[in-house]
Amino acid sequence: MTQQVFTYDQPFALESGAVFHNLRLAYTTYGSMNGDRSNIIWIFHALTANSNPHEWWPEMIGEEKIFDPARHFIICVNMPGSCYGSSSPLDTNPETGVPYYHNFPFFTIRDMAGAYRLLQKELGITKIKIGIGGSTGGQQLLEWAVQDPELFEHIIPLATNAVHSPWGKAFNASQRFAIEADQTWKNKAADAGLKGMEVARGIALLSYRNATAYNKTQSESSEDTLESFRSESYQRYQGTKLAARFNAFSYYVLSKSMDSHNLGRGRGTVIKALEAIRAATLVLALEGDLLFPPEEQDFLAEHIPDAIVRHISTDYGHDGFLLEFEQISEAIKKFITHHAASVITK
Numbered sequence: 001m002t003q004q005v006f007t008y009d010q011p012f013a014l015e016s017g018a019v020f021h022n023l024r025l026a027y028t029t030y031g032s033m034n035g036d037r038s039n040i041i042w043i044f045h046a047l048t049a050n051s052n053p054h055e056w057w058p059e060m061i062g063e064e065k066i067f068d069p070a071r072h073f074i075i076c077v078n079m080p081g082s083c084y085g086s087s088s089p090l091d092t093n094p095e096t097g098v099p100y101y102h103n104f105p106f107f108t109i110r111d112m113a114g115a116y117r118l119l120q121k122e123l124g125i126t127k128i129k130i131g132i133g134g135s136t137g138g139q140q141l142l143e144w145a146v147q148d149p150e151l152f153e154h155i156i157p158l159a160t161n162a163v164h165s166p167w168g169k170a171f172n173a174s175q176r177f178a179i180e181a182d183q184t185w186k187n188k189a190a191d192a193g194l195k196g197m198e199v200a201r202g203i204a205l206l207s208y209r210n211a212t213a214y215n216k217t218q219s220e221s222s223e224d225t226l227e228s229f230r231s232e233s234y235q236r237y238q239g240t241k242l243a244a245r246f247n248a249f250s251y252y253v254l255s256k257s258m259d260s261h262n263l264g265r266g267r268g269t270v271i272k273a274l275e276a277i278r279a280a281t282l283v284l285a286l287e288g289d290l291l292f293p294p295e296e297q298d299f300l301a302e303h304i305p306d307a308i309v310r311h312i313s314t315d316y317g318h319d320g321f322l323l324e325f326e327q328i329s330e331a332i333k334k335f336i337t338h339h340a341a342s343v344i345t346k
Ligand SMILES: CC(=O)SCCNC(=O)CCNC(=O)[C@H](O)C(C)(C)COP(=O)(O)OP(=O)(O)OC[C@H]1O[C@@H](n2cnc3c(N)ncnc32)[C@H](O)[C@@H]1OP(=O)(O)O
Pocket: 046, 048, 049, 050, 055, 056, 218, 230, 231, 233, 234, 235, 237, 238, 241, 245, 319, 322, 323
């Protein structure tokens, strides 16, 4: 495994009209590119993860796993705005000499794909065997597959959508309101808004899981309990767990990035954009996903020309894309084998 940083010394124009300087992308790679560079797997991480998929998707990467460094060159980039090495709100703004904090310009999903293309060129990558990503990672993958239809041989978007829904945007807005309601949020300090972010994580979890998940894992062992219920302590714990590794500035801008996702913007319609994708596509849906309901993945498969959709059964809802690795690996294996066979017989 190697962890590196790519820096772009030219101004980088964002969709919002802002111009970003000194763009930095932290990325992790496993394995080596083969002679004809035909073994590249590009993984896109979700909202609060980092560029090291082995940490958050351990059962998907490794010896004899679906993505195996002995056979594949695996790359994952930390998304700009995040706090794991890429350009982030805690960086010093070269124009002011002080940290950006509240003034960090948010990157749209389209800006993110544009940034990754710079790194792709730098690494001399002209073909990607498989692009895979869940949730907002899947949004970036789809956006890139529309921007450069010939780049990906296969794409595997999981638990994601073509346009971020009003429902998803409402969840994100409520989370930002929780951060804004924290009195410390106005402070120009790295820990501003952390309590608000803890509440935001609790709100988010209600969309990442569902009633089945909570009712299964957080039921009380005694009917005598009158207060301090397990699900309450779970909500609190998950907030503090995130606060120990993330910051509210990154959380705030990344939720805006997710809201910006719309494959159809400036391209006629969403359907037209999806129809431009040339990659063989496996769309994965998670049963009981409240945030990205399976109908959204069915829609993707209906309009991407060479696509199939598979529904994964899970008690975890949306978070199933991070946890149902056996079913996900099996679906990928079948898809790649079937696609290779159909290419040979064509
Ligand atoms: C740099 C990095 O760390 S990156 C890796 C971290 N995260 C990411 O990359 C983002 C992607 N990952 C995720 O979102 C999550 O890890 C998931 C969805 C995969 C799994 O979520 P988890 O929080 O691990 O699982 P789950 O919801 O079962 O919660 C388990 C935790 O809650 C605790 N918990 C469970 N019930 C309760 C309760 N009633 N009260 C208090 N705590 C509780 C458990 O003790 C456990 O704590 P631990 O994480 O300290 O071991």
